[in-house]
Amino acid sequence: MKLSHLITVLESAPPLADDAEITGLAYDSRRVTPGTLFFALRGVVADGHRFIDQAVRSGASAVVLEDPRFAPTDIPWIKVPDARLALARMAATFYGDPTADIPVVGITGTNGKTTTTYLVEAMLATAGLPAAVIGTISYRLGEFRLPAPHTTPESAELQRVLRELVDQGAKAIVMELSSHALEKHRADGCHFDVGVFSNLTPEHLDYHHDMATYLASKRRLFSDLLVPDSRKPLRAAVINSDDPAGAELAAASASPVITYGIDTLATVTVRNPVCSVEGISGVLVTPQGEFPFKAEMLGRFNLYNILAAAGAGIGLGLPLDAIRAGIERHRPVPGRMERVLNDCGVTLLVDYAHTADALENVLKTVSSLGGHRIITLFGCGGDRDRSKRPVMAEVAGRYSDLTIITSDNPRTEEPAAIIKEVRSGILPLGLHEYRADDLMESPGTGFNKGFTTVENRHDAIRLAVRSSSPGDIVLLAGKGHEDYQIIGTTKYHFDDREEAAAAFRGETA
Secondary structure (H helix, E strand, O other): OEHHHHHHHOOOOOOOOOOOEOOEEEOOHHHOOOOEEEEOOEOOOOEHHHHHHHHHHOOOOEEEEOOHHHOOOOOOEEEOOOHHHHHHHHHHHHOOOOOOOOOEEEEEOOOOHHHHHHHHHHHHHHOOOOEEEEOOOOEEEOOEEEOOOOOOOOHHHHHHHHHHHHHOOOOEEEEEOOHHHHHOOOOOOOOOOEEEEOOOOOOOHHHHOOHHHHHHHHHHHHHOOOOOOOOOOOOEEEEEOOOOOHHHHHHHOOOOEEEEOOOOOOOEEEEEEEEEOOEEEEEEEEOOEEEEEEEOOOOHHHHHHHHHHHHHHHHHOOOHHHHHHHHHOOOOOOOOOEEEOOOOOOEEEEEOOOOHHHHHHHHHHHHHOOOOOEEEEEOOOOOOOOOHHHHHHHHHHHHOOEEEEOOOOOEOOOHHHHHHHHHOOOHHHOOEEOOHHHHHHOOOOOOOOEEEEOOOHHHHHHHHHHHOOOOOEEEEEOOOOOOEEEEOOEEEEOOHHHHHHHHHOOOOO
């Protein structure tokens, strides 16, 4: 593709002295090959401007940059105010605008994004629109899978993946949008039909620093990426009106708003909701009509996910029959209240809950299931938001009969130091602190309400299983679908589901 064609998507396309042929895009100088257009992105750790010379030596045909002081002398270069935004728009053009002519749903919020994508995917499939999903668990279309290193990949990778999924037969796209991705313009080259907001609770404050900045990143989906145009004039914003942030996002939306909620007056809501161990049922109320439904899902928080997905269906103009079938045919989401079967009479659930709000929602649901006792195991990731650590411990201690504090992905932090910060949140509850060895020596019934700490997650899961007895509920929280653990800078294979199954079988290593 000619450089002159790529730059037409920029707000002000500069004249070119030399119209280079572009064969690929890169923002990492190590991935530059002859014919590549190199984007000098400013990162948290490194500044891409300092790698322009290396990109030129590797064969770059042209460079997009913000600071002309680093401009190369022997190949074309384009100065832009924001290289990330330029990358997003030019990547979409380079890969043939894969989202321009099919329905696209973007979902943002702290919790609930993944489950909502599965629900919307099921609704679209029922309506005859096989949907590709970009999310935390995978990038997929039916049984076709691509690696998913990030919830929302950098824009060049995102557009390449979208192109491949559309070429594989995707007739719609459902996409999780992280706050990082929205702030860094990764999705700016996408043409969204519907944007969905789930909720906002403290998360990623190590990056955003405060809730106002965190909310501002979410706002971009509705204010900047949902502007109706000639290609997609009927865009819609689907917003949780029960969440305090919902009103601000609705006010900022460039498109008509569809609200959903349980406790407030909303466009999409539910009558006679019932959340039980058998699932969720009620009557879904929409502007297009209402219908009874039953879903094999647990908890009030999943009722919100159902309403969010239904709102997206309404925004896309799907028939009510497809929306209802999508809800009722929804398949379990890996690592979201996922059961590990066993012969011990114990309900063991693995869930991705890794924020205080998500953990509380899950534990409220677990409490409603009527188990004998609740044993909760969780940890907090290293090199991430430290403020949530004591809060999660307080939540776990309040709802659980036994809380086991352990490691998550410690990364480059010392696991013992992370656990110390987590533990500070449970101490004010005045619970008895057990030695792990004492619990191991008197399994099953040998504890009253209390907590313990076990640094090694493998050992902690074995303790959780050994401490349980028939009728108990064991919750392994924080990692969900993840099949790895990051210690230092190394990623090791580790899966809570595999570890729990092995523990039930009596395996020790």
